[in-house]
Amino acid sequence: MSNVIRVRAGLLRETHPGERRVALTPDDVRRLSARMSIHFERSCGIGAGHADDAYIAAGAEPAEFAGMASSLDVFVSVRRPAATRIFPGTAVLIFLGSNAAPVAGLPAGQRPLHLDIARLSGVQGVKGADISSRQAAITGHAAILEAARQFGISHPMLMVDGSFVRPVKMAALGSDAASLQALATARRLGALTHGFGLGRDTQAKIERLGAKFLAMSSDLARLRQELSDPLSKMQLITTNVVIPGQTAPMLLDETMLSRLSPGTVIVDLAAESGGNCALMRVDETINVFGVRIIGSATLASHEAAEASRQFSDGLRNLLEHLIDADCALRLDPRDSMTAALMNEETALRRVSP
Known part of the structure; x- marks a missing residue:
């Protein structure tokens, strides 16, 4: 019917x-x-x-x-x-x-x-219908550019007196479109990139982007222990681990935040789902333990013209199908x-x- x-x-x-x-x-x-x-x-x-x-x-x-x-x-x-x-x-x-x-x-x-x-998301058959992955990719790209602004770095590959500025160490927690685009953008800007994910398929996606793969445990308590040491060496972290219909799991608690290097920037891409980071505030940037936590839910709007073009193209294809x-x-x-x-x-x- x-x-x-x-x-x-x-x-x-x-x-x-x-x-x-x-x-x-x-x-x-x-x-x-x-x-x-x-x-x-x-x-x-x-x-x-x-x-x-x-x-x-x-x-x-x-x-x-x-x-x-x-x-x-x-x-x-x-x-x-x-x-x-x-x-x-x-x-x-x-x-x-x-x-x-x-x-x-x-x-x-x-x-x-x-x-x-x-x-x-993931449904095949209609050209351009997977709008969410396009918007996620733009969000991941915008997240890295916003983090660079927070660092005050106009170009991580800048040369000063014949020497390159020391590259930023960046980690992405998650293997969705936003996290993968964040890794790709950070690498293009000269960062040393690390991707945390589950499974061999995830590993292949992360390593194709030139990032070092680090496995994530499916057990939350164990995962926090495993993340504590490698994240303490990072200067830029993006998180986007979400479960549809549920509050995002807490990956970085207050204890872990206190162990991060002062000046570290975290972009919590799961902000609208409750966030992966303790103390995060939606649509705010806060400073705790010398760490800046960006909880923006409108990062795609930083690239509003291109994000709208991509959204509109996909929506038009969907409407033409329906x-x-x-x-x-x-x-x-x-x-x-x-x-x-x-x-x-x-x-x-x-x-x-």
């Missing part, structure tokens, strides 16, 4: 503090305009360098949120819309989240359908992409226009 929705879409302005990305660029709005009617919130693309006039020229119509929420069917955004934004139960929200369940408090038939793009020749959004749970987007509850739900 297919769920069919005539497509009238709304491009939302991001409300999370510091978020500058936009879900669709004017170029992709233009390419989608033959299949769907698109309305946009004014100033939604300013942070990524896209003026309202560019969206209008691409065929989109400006609108206020209240009017959009009452008249449109599909809403797209980078982040999951804030709970304070009220949508009708027939609406479909497409965003990049963290595989979280829909907001509780309303019966299934009275709350919007949440299609979390994060669920597509929208048929009759300009209808078909949510058919027999389709592998749709099944990945929808959880068990929503897969059985029929949505009316």
